[in-house]
Amino acid sequence: MERLDTNFFDYTILAIYFILVIAIGVLARRAIATSEDFLLSGRSLGAWITGLAFISANLGAIEILGMAANGAQYGMSTVHFYWIGAVPAMVFLGLVMMPFYYVSRVRSVPEYLLRRFNPATHLWNALTFAVASVLSAGVNLYAMALIIEVLLGWPTWVSVVVSAGFVLVYIFLGGLSGAIYNEVLQFFVIIAGLIPIVIIGLTAMGGWSGLVERVTSQAGKENHFETWTGTAVGNWTNPLGDWIGIVMGLGFVLSFGYWTTNFAEVQRALSAKNLSAAERTPLIGAFPKIFIPFLTIVPGLIAVALVPNLGQGDLQYNYAIPILMNEYLPNGTLGIALAGLLAAFMAGMAANVSSFNTVFTYDIWQDYVRKHRPDTYYLNVGRVVTVGGVLIGIGTAFIAAGFSNIMVYIQSLFSFFNAPVFATFLFAMFWKRTTPWGGFAGLVAGFFGALSFQYLIGPNIAYFYPGGDTSGEINAQMLNFYGAIVAFVTDAVVTIAVTLFTKPKPIEQLAGLVWGVPDPDAGDPHEGYVRRWWESPKLLGFTALGLVLVLTIIFI
Amino acid sequence: MAQSDSTPHRHLPHGYDKLPPDFHKVDTRPEGARESDEYEATHSAASKLFDLRYLIGGLFTVYGLMLTIAGFFTSDADRAKAADININLWLGIFMLLIGIFFLVWARLSPQKPPEPNLTGTDRPMMHH
Numbered sequence: 001m002e003r004l005d006t007n008f009f010d011y012t013i014l015a016i017y018f019i020l021v022i023a024i025g026v027l028a029r030r031a032i033a034t035s036e037d038f039l040l041s042g043r044s045l046g047a048w049i050t051g052l053a054f055i056s057a058n059l060g061a062i063e064i065l066g067m068a069a070n071g072a073q074y075g076m077s078t079v080h081f082y083w084i085g086a087v088p089a090m091v092f093l094g095l096v097m098m099p100f101y102y103v104s105r106v107r108s109v110p111e112y113l114l115r116r117f118n119p120a121t122h123l124w125n126a127l128t129f130a131v132a133s134v135l136s137a138g139v140n141l142y143a144m145a146l147i148i149e150v151l152l153g154w155p156t157w158v159s160v161v162v163s164a165g166f167v168l169v170y171i172f173l174g175g176l177s178g179a180i181y182n183e184v185l186q187f188f189v190i191i192a193g194l195i196p197i198v199i200i201g202l203t204a205m206g207g208w209s210g211l212v213e214r215v216t217s218q219a220g221k222e223n224h225f226e227t228w229t230g231t232a233v234g235n236w237t238n239p240l241g242d243w244i245g246i247v248m249g250l251g252f253v254l255s256f257g258y259w260t261t262n263f264a265e266v267q268r269a270l271s272a273k274n275l276s277a278a279e280r281t282p283l284i285g286a287f288p289k290i291f292i293p294f295l296t297i298v299p300g301l302i303a304v305a306l307v308p309n310l311g312q313g314d315l316q317y318n319y320a321i322p323i324l325m326n327e328y329l330p331n332g333t334l335g336i337a338l339a340g341l342l343a344a345f346m347a348g349m350a351a352n353v354s355s356f357n358t359v360f361t362y363d364i365w366q367d368y369v370r371k372h373r374p375d376t377y378y379l380n381v382g383r384v385v386t387v388g389g390v391l392i393g394i395g396t397a398f399i400a401a402g403f404s405n406i407m408v409y410i411q412s413l414f415s416f417f418n419a420p421v422f423a424t425f426l427f428a429m430f431w432k433r434t435t436p437w438g439g440f441a442g443l444v445a446g447f448f449g450a451l452s453f454q455y456l457i458g459p460n461i462a463y464f465y466p467g468g469d470t471s472g473e474i475n476a477q478m479l480n481f482y483g484a485i486v487a488f489v490t491d492a493v494v495t496i497a498v499t500l501f502t503k504p505k506p507i508e509q510l511a512g513l514v515w516g517v518p519d520p521d522a523g524d525p526h527e528g529y530v531r532r533w534w535e536s537p538k539l540l541g542f543t544a545l546g547l548v549l550v551l552t553i554i555f556i
Numbered sequence: 557m558a559q560s561d562s563t564p565h566r567h568l569p570h571g572y573d574k575l576p577p578d579f580h581k582v583d584t585r586p587e588g589a590r591e592s593d594e595y596e597a598t599h600s601a602a603s604k605l606f607d608l609r610y611l612i613g614g615l616f617t618v619y620g621l622m623l624t625i626a627g628f629f630t631s632d633a634d635r636a637k638a639a640d641i642n643i644n645l646w647l648g649i650f651m652l653l654i655g656i657f658f659l660v661w662a663r664l665s666p667q668k669p670p671e672p673n674l675t676g677t678d679r680p681m682m683h684h
Binding site: 009012013016017020023024027028030031032033034036037041042043044045046049177181184185188189192195196199200201203204327328329330331332333336375376 | 598599600601602603604605606608611612615616618619622623626627630634635637638639640641643644646647648650651654667
């Protein structure tokens with residue numbers, strides 16, 4: 001990978017962007033007087049802002065480069081991570097789960113578990129989320145520094161310190177509003193940077209049909225434009241495995257777990273100004289999510305058409321988009337694409353830090369360490385924790401620089417905590433008999449279920465190896481998807497078993513937290529709000545699902 | 557601690573107790589409630605949040621102008637590199653239009669400050 005041919009023009013574009021990033025923090029500072037202003041934007045933001053931030057918090061540079069890499073390596077099958085693996089869960093969050101989160105006025109996802117279950121479940125979830133957040137902030141920071149070094153020649157420690165410094169400044173000053181506003185800005189810039197790559201790339205390939213021909217004529221890439229080919233159970237050949245793993249593991253367990261219970265996502269919806277806006281947050285986010293594959297996977301395919309030996313030697317799949325930037329973009333447009341990429345790097349880290357400081361301040365510090373202090377106290381705690389979170393992130397990045405394999409293992413260890421969470425939420429919200437200890441035992445058992453499947457059971461099953469050949473390399477995606485199914489089932493079985501032998505919470509304590517048990521004090525959440533027809537959550541949600549269905553059929 | 561918004565002292569600054577003695581007659585709340593007033597004295601400042609549309613609009617207008625101007629001086633080499641598309645010009649015009657759209661939108665429908673959301677922020681947490 002050659003260094004990008006940047007000049008003064010590109011650096012001017014970058015400089016303007018970085019000045020604006022800081023300006024957002026400084027300007028948002030005025031709107032902060034309480035801890036909720038700082039940690040939840042005072043629940044005041046409009047739906048289009050929270051909706052774009054919802055999608056942007058996930059549109060980090062690691063995601064963009066990674067999905068382009070998957071597109072190059074696996075082909076169009078990668079759309080499963082977007083269409084079946086994201087949109088249905090986002091629609092479910094908006095239409096079904098958001099009323100529980102928003103109307104109960106919980107300030108975080110762990111806080112829901114505290115009110116629905118007990119402190120043990122709460123601490124388990126809050127602590128693992130907090131540790132996982134700073135860990136992934138650090139690992140992402142390091143991954144980003146590596147790529148910037150290749151692209152621009154900046155030493156890794158410079159990019160780590162500089163970008164962490166920018167993130168620290170805008171969150172410390174502007175809180176969640178600073179983070180969310182930057183995410184929305186980043187969304188538009190990264191789109192403006194990716195569109196030219198796709199347009200020029202497709203033109204150079206001779207259009208879509210030219211691209212298809214140039215990729216499928218390469219050995220081993222004949223099925224690169226088919227998404228469901230080879231997913232038959234029993235003799236799968238698809239790079240993502242069989243349809244049970246894709247539909248149940250990815251589309252149901254992993255996707256719903258991430259999009260509906262990961263606080264970095266849900267927090268964006270909780271910052272919306274009313275229930276209607278909160279419901280529409282993930283639904284508005286779903287529309288860009290449907291079309292982002294054309295800006296990530298398609299560049300991956302263009303890169304593999306252009307450079308057939310991509311993925312061999314030093315030429316990692318991760319460089320798919322940078323290769324195209326270097327190949328096609330003149331100075332100026334190159335600066336825009338670079339600004340979008342650097343912004344995406346920072347936004348990914350900022351989403352981790354801004355959700356970490358909320359969970360740490362409210363769920364750990366306020367609930368277990370220092371209760372009943374004035375609100376200003378918790379506002380200051382939030383600020384201090386922001387500094388602490390960024391510093392730990394920088395520390396983690398430098399540890400990752402020395403032990404990158406160990407860090408990847410630790411990170412995947414924490415992903416097992418997340419795998420069973422959606423099962424627990426389903427029971428929590430839809431079965432009012434579920435007892436506090438049932439909820440706790442299910443979560444813990446699901447974690448160990450996922451862990452043991454991933455390391456002890458799965459690797460011994462020949463079915464997960466391509467062609468059943470256990471001497472080869474296991475299909476990591478399939479192992480992951482099936483591991484998630486195991487986590488879900490273990491969690492469900494243990495939750496039901498323990499619930500049958502323990503005491504449920506009195507029903508009046510569950511008001512507003514469980515389906516069919518409304519909170520008499522909450523009032524009508526839609527009162528005084530006149531909804532225009534295009535703001536109907538059902539209309540938005542089912543339109544998104546319909547679009548996914550149509551696209552799935554087109555690209556089958 | 558949900559007090560109605562009509563409580564007269566709610567919006568008064570600290571030190572209102574230094575006002576004339578008869579001022580206290582207006583306060584109908586019990587002594588205990590007034591003590592905790594210090595905790596509630598800070599109100600959300602969320603309504604002061606600036607309108608992001610001006611910022612997006614401004615940035616895209618500036619970028620759009622820079623690229624459009626550069627687009628008029630595109631070298632043959634740059635044009636050949638980008639599959640014979642004058643991408644700086646096209647991206648510049650596109651970004652300029654987006655920028656103007658955001659500025660006009662912000663101008664035509666200004667951001668309304670959110671209604672005071674008392675049921676939300678003042679409601680005590682159940683577990684405390």
